Amino acid sequence: MGCTLSAEERAALDRSKAIEKNLKEDGVTAAKDVKLLLLGAGESGKSTIVKQMKIIHEDGFSGDDVKQYKPVVYSNTIQSLAAIVRAMDTLGLEYGDKERKNNTTCTQWPHFNGV
DSSP: OSSOOHHHHHHHHHHHHHHHHHHHHHHHHHOOOOOOOOOOOOOHHHHHHHHHHHIIIIIIOOHHHHHHHHHHHHHHHHHHHHHHHHHHHTTOOOOOOOSGGGGOGGGGGOOOOOO
């Protein structure tokens, strides 16, 4: 047994080092990727979130889209906030700042349609 490598062994060692280097680089790249698993029943909004992320981070909204969707987004936000406020009362959850409860009377909110 000698102290040197044959040409085949040297080539195999070089390939092994190249593979290890590629795996390390791929690992660094993969570590920077953010992955999100969306779970939920059908029609729960999983694909909506994906569409929104594409809109926000790729093309954005046109002026007409903004005009069209602004009232819908506003309405959804108000309805969601009203549901949270009602759930807090139902579950007996208290506000961190007790004075804020006065701001949660849903009928006081502008453009509120009785949610």
